[in-house]
Amino acid sequence: xxxxxxxxxxxxxxxxxxxxxxxxxxxxxxxxxxxxxxxxxxxxxxxxxxxxxxxxxxxxxxxxxxxxxxxxxxxxxxxxxxxxxxxxxxxxxxxxxxxxxxxxxxxxxxxxxxxxxxxxxxxxxxxxxxxxxxxxxxxxxxxxxxxxxxxxxxxxxxxxxxxxxxxxxxxxxxxxxxxxxxxxxxxxxxxxxxxxxxxxxxxxxxxxxxxxxxxxxxxxxxxxxxxxxxxxxxxxxxxxxxxxxxxxxxxxxxxxxxxxxxxxxxxxxxxxxxxxxxxxxxxxxxxxxxxxxxxxxxxxxxxxxxxxxxxxxxxxxxxxxxxxxxxxxxxxxxxxxxxxxxxxxxxxxxxxxxxxxxxxxxxxxxxxxxxxxxxxxxxxxxxxxxxxxxxxxxxxxxxxxxxxx
Amino acid sequence: xxxxxxxxxxxxxxxxxxxxxxxxxxxxxxxxxxxxxxxxxxxxxxxxxxxxxxxxxxxxxxxxxxxxxxxxxxxxxxxxxxxxxxxxxxxxxxxxxxxxxxxxxxxxxxxxxxxxxxxxxxxxxxxxxxxxxxxxxxxxxxxxxxxxxxxxxxxxxxxxxxxxxxxxxxxxxx
Numbered sequence: 001x002x003x004x005x006x007x008x009x010x011x012x013x014x015x016x017x018x019x020x021x022x023x024x025x026x027x028x029x030x031x032x033x034x035x036x037x038x039x040x041x042x043x044x045x046x047x048x049x050x051x052x053x054x055x056x057x058x059x060x061x062x063x064x065x066x067x068x069x070x071x072x073x074x075x076x077x078x079x080x081x082x083x084x085x086x087x088x089x090x091x092x093x094x095x096x097x098x099x100x101x102x103x104x105x106x107x108x109x110x111x112x113x114x115x116x117x118x119x120x121x122x123x124x125x126x127x128x129x130x131x132x133x134x135x136x137x138x139x140x141x142x143x144x145x146x147x148x149x150x151x152x153x154x155x156x157x158x159x160x161x162x163x164x165x166x167x168x169x170x171x172x173x174x175x176x177x178x179x180x181x182x183x184x185x186x187x188x189x190x191x192x193x194x195x196x197x198x199x200x201x202x203x204x205x206x207x208x209x210x211x212x213x214x215x216x217x218x219x220x221x222x223x224x225x226x227x228x229x230x231x232x233x234x235x236x237x238x239x240x241x242x243x244x245x246x247x248x249x250x251x252x253x254x255x256x257x258x259x260x261x262x263x264x265x266x267x268x269x270x271x272x273x274x275x276x277x278x279x280x281x282x283x284x285x286x287x288x289x290x291x292x293x294x295x296x297x298x299x300x301x302x303x304x305x306x307x308x309x310x311x312x313x314x315x316x317x318x319x320x321x322x323x324x325x326x327x328x329x330x331x332x333x334x335x336x337x338x339x340x341x342x343x344x345x346x347x348x349x350x351x352x353x354x355x356x357x358x359x360x361x362x363x364x365x366x367x368x369x370x371x372x373x374x375x376x377x378x379x380x381x382x383x384x385x386x387x388x389x390x391x392x393x394x395x396x397x398x399x400x401x402x403x404x405x
Numbered sequence: 406x407x408x409x410x411x412x413x414x415x416x417x418x419x420x421x422x423x424x425x426x427x428x429x430x431x432x433x434x435x436x437x438x439x440x441x442x443x444x445x446x447x448x449x450x451x452x453x454x455x456x457x458x459x460x461x462x463x464x465x466x467x468x469x470x471x472x473x474x475x476x477x478x479x480x481x482x483x484x485x486x487x488x489x490x491x492x493x494x495x496x497x498x499x500x501x502x503x504x505x506x507x508x509x510x511x512x513x514x515x516x517x518x519x520x521x522x523x524x525x526x527x528x529x530x531x532x533x534x535x536x537x538x539x540x541x542x543x544x545x546x547x548x549x550x551x552x553x554x555x556x557x558x559x560x561x562x563x564x565x566x567x568x569x570x571x572x573x574x575x576x577x578x579x
Contacts, residue, residue, distance in 0.1 A: 010518065010537040017515040018435045020505040021444065027452065028426035031459055032419060242526075 025324040078175030085370035102265035108258040120269045122303030132171035144191035151181035164233040186269045191262040193246040195255040202226035275301035277404035304366040315358045326383040340366040440483040454479040477549040529564035
């Protein structure tokens with residue numbers, strides 16, 4: 001077998017085995033929109049990564065990390081921040097936050113899990129905690145992971161779960177929000193590693209933005225006796241796939257292990273149950289050339305779950321590979337407010353009904369609500385190809401209002 | 406845009422970007438997955454890569470091929486992802502149950518090969534993926550990874566030794 005054949009067989013094997021990984025047909029559009037109007041698609045509040053994934057699989061666990069190194073402020077709630085888009089506080093969230101008092105106090109740090117928000121019916125959990133450096137010397141804090149009911153966090157929707165330098169006598173607040181694993185219970189374990197730097201830190205400027213340049217600069221900084229620190233708070237080190245990041249840092253000889261610990265605590269799971277609002281109105285909305293059926297719709301303080309059926313005389317157009325269904329449902333509040341920070345859904349392939357029409361289902365899910373809307377407006381959007389461009393049409397004249405009770 | 410300078414105006418920029426995303430998204434997603442062993446991380450890496458590509462479209466001057474440039478950005482993004490967040494807490498050894506479901510019929514060899522590649526050391530894995538999966542030559546790989554061609558050849562040789570019999574083994578399943 002020659003090289004060319006080997007390459008072809010290699011590609012075929014990998015493509016078959018990873019055939020479930022699909023394109024996001026809206027990625028280009030979303031990035032361009034984001035670059036036009038929003039400074040970053042990666043910040044917790046702006047990120048709408050789930051805007052239109054085609055894959056049917058839903059999230060196992062997702063975390064959005066807020067303000068890994070924000071200044072510590074007594075009484076300040078990062079959970080409230082996570083659910084607040086504008087200056088208007090999200091009162092329903094604030095009122096439902098469970099004040100926690102789970103603490104670890106070691107020789108070097110004190111860690112307090114001080115608030116939680118467990119949305120059992122919506123399937124999300126949010127945690128807020130603070131870490132305090134009890135000594136005079138700086139420490140490097142690494143969060144080793146969060147586990148619910150024995151299930152490790154393996155999937156996430158955002159990054160910024162940053163490790164950071166914690167200066168002597170100071171403290172930081174942190175918060176994380178994510179969807180719960182399928183078998184989550186109220187038992188949560190958080191793990192942390194605390195390292196003591198043996199040299200001062202120096203920031204890496206990354207002259208040309210490449211990893212190689214960064215590593216090169218980091219090596220120079222190390223030679224000068226400093227610890228190279230990325231602007232995002234990460235200490236730069238060449239990773240070894242066989243050991244953890246903390247171990248990689250220890251292997252540089254520039255750190256020593258201060259302490260490693262985990263904190264286990266239980267969360268009240270039913271505090272948000274009363275926030276459940278269900279849509280009990282009309283199930284069918286018939287328009288000139290299509291029908292919308294609401295199969296189920298409910299919201300909680302942190303989430304919205306709406307299954308919509310789109311019924312058409314003909315099989316709906318599908319743009320095929322890289323494009324997907326040529327229709328969508330747009331969810332807005334009557335006032336047009338930014339009501340969710342992270343939402344998306346799955347399209348189920350159309351099936352033909354007994355009457356010859358076609359039924360397509362869109363399972364929509366929002367997991368980080370800035371407000372729990374009493375009314376949501378649904379509008380059908382359809383798409384056409386104009387050359388290589390996708391042109392959308394929102395059927396605003398057919399707007400549907402769902403009132404949740 | 407291959408081997409040429411960046412687009413001149415907004416309309417052309419948009420069209421070029423849409424073409425790049427259409428052309429490279431799926432191979433990048435699978436390659437990032439093979440690197441990161443995590444579907445969501447891979448999706449994040451792909452998104453992050455295309456954001457960087459979009460932002461630097463104007464400055465791409467065709468110093469290398471478009472593909473080399475894109476792969477370089479994607480590889481760097483994977484490194485960044487590996488350095489941050491949950492990736493550190495995910496088990497490093499990839500086992501069959503950690504792979505996503507396959508939506509097409511599989512040969513047993515497909516999984517063997519995929520797992521073997523994912524469990525290679527990073528430096529060997531990246532070379533193997535660029536060579537076999539992205540069909541790049543050693544010069545292009547050296548440009549993408551910022552290492553010499555001889556290093557690429559050496560890593561390729563070591564990787565092949567580790568995968569001895571696995572890549573070639575595809576033949577018997579065809």
